[in-house]
Amino acid sequence: MADKERRGNFFEDFHLDQVIRHGTPRTVTEGDASMYVALTGSRAITHSSATAAQELGFTSRPIDDLLVFNIAFGKTVPDISMNAIANLGYAEARFLCPVYAGNTLHCESVVIGLKENSSGKSGVVYVRSTAYREDDHPVITWVRWVMVHKRVQGKTASTPEDTARKAASKEHRVPALSAFVPTDKLLPHARLRSSEAIQELGETTGSLDFWEDYAVGERINHPSGATVEEAEHMLATRLYQNNARPHFDALAMRDSRVGRRLVYGGHVISVCRALAYDGLENVLSILAINAGTHVAAIVAGDTLYAYSEVVDKWKLPGRTDVAALRLRLVGLKNTSPSKVERAIEETDGVPAYHPGVVLDLDYTVLMPRAQGARLRHS
Incomplete structure (x- = not known):
């Protein structure tokens, strides 16, 4: 046989x-969506509120x-x-x-x-x-x-x-x-019907920072941290049906260099992106992941922090209601963003990641367009 x-x-x-x-x-299922929120703390408006999603042109909460x-x-x-x-x-x-x-x-x-x-x-x-x-x-x-x-x-x-x-x-x-996904390959599905809809979105998210309010080179330190617990990352890995041994099999990992199960890198991305909500509240969706590197492993008990940098910003062909922000999301382990001046440092002329960096993700998101100053003073 x-x-x-x-x-x-x-x-x-x-x-x-x-x-x-x-x-x-x-x-x-909806149960999967609720479990994901429980395991990551994600607050992305399009995926949190069915009402907001329908206002953005979706049939229901995606x-x-x-x-x-x-x-x-x-x-x-x-x-x-x-x-x-x-x-x-x-x-x-x-x-x-x-x-x-x-x-x-x-x-x-x-x-x-x-x-x-x-x-x-x-x-x-x-x-x-x-x-x-x-x-x-x-x-x-x-x-x-x-x-x-x-x-x-x-x-x-x-x-x-x-x-x-x-x-x-x-x-x-x-x-x-490609170094990044070009604008003609990006597919924005959310739509804002009017400036009043943009104003209402800002009131819903609690932020009136829109595409015009972000500058290339700007850095946003996200204030919160999240400690990854053993039960949480194991539940997340099972939710994703990822059965890779490094994340699932404690016995197999006992003799590894780390000696423990590793937190799945995709879950690290999810938690760091959830932390990045503060300062990027009006992101409507992810359009592309341009590049990503898992710089170092994390295990249960480590606390994740994050900061974002605005790499570029683009208008989208045929759209006046939304535009694209290219962001760099840097995930940190047991290190506050305020203590990391830059992700990559030079030692004796040799560039290397700061020892606290665990994730370096280059991705593009969809953001509403509005005259931020006009909205604030209206």
Whole structure:
């Protein structure tokens, strides 16, 4: 009989242009949305208030963008990163359409790059993953690259199949990725019908800071911290159906360098984005994740803080009611933003991340346009 032990894919199992259809579609529910709020503290207005969402042109309250991302990411784990050493980065993530309670998501990935490490013990796998609704309409697509163990240590292929795969690929390939998602690829779905609607939104969120009120280069220190508890990050990882060993298996992690389960990086993004609400209250949705790096691991008991920097701001073609802000979200571990002057510092001329930095995320959000000064004095 065939071997039914599911060990996941090792580096040798991937080949260029391989298409992987991931199992177990997931129907997203209102319960999932409520659990996500409980685990992250998210206050994003579009995902918190059905009334506000309908005023913004949605049929009902859409599921939080990062909950969709984390659920879709979880679908890919058994095939892509079951044997991962580290998830190295993200790029070119685009949020294509709203997801509502009752939608069922399925996911597939295409291998777009491979690079064996010089040690011969592992390699980096680049995949472009896409999640679809039940009607096969795409809802989110993203690129990530992950370092994966080899089944057999060493550079020499161990089987005829491995040799054939290497020969077929001719050479390993590192894909060229865009520095950011351009405006013509951004899909804003929220709509504000009038200046009165913008005023009402500001009253609902408690902030009258809109797109015009942010300046390129501006930094916002978010005041609150959030301590990540063991039960919380384990519940979150189960909510996302992410069964990667580093986050799930305490016994397997006992002999690791850290010696404990690691908090899933996507959950770190979610918590840091929830902390970033203060100062960015009128963000309507995430349009893109341009790049992302998990700089360091966190474990239960660590306290997360965050600050944001405005990288750029763009008007959107054909839209006068909303525009885009490109932000840099820096997540910190056990360190207040006021104590970190910059994320990357130089020591003896060598740039390196500040020891408190755990997350460096470049993403683009949708923000209402308004004459902030006029609203304040009206």
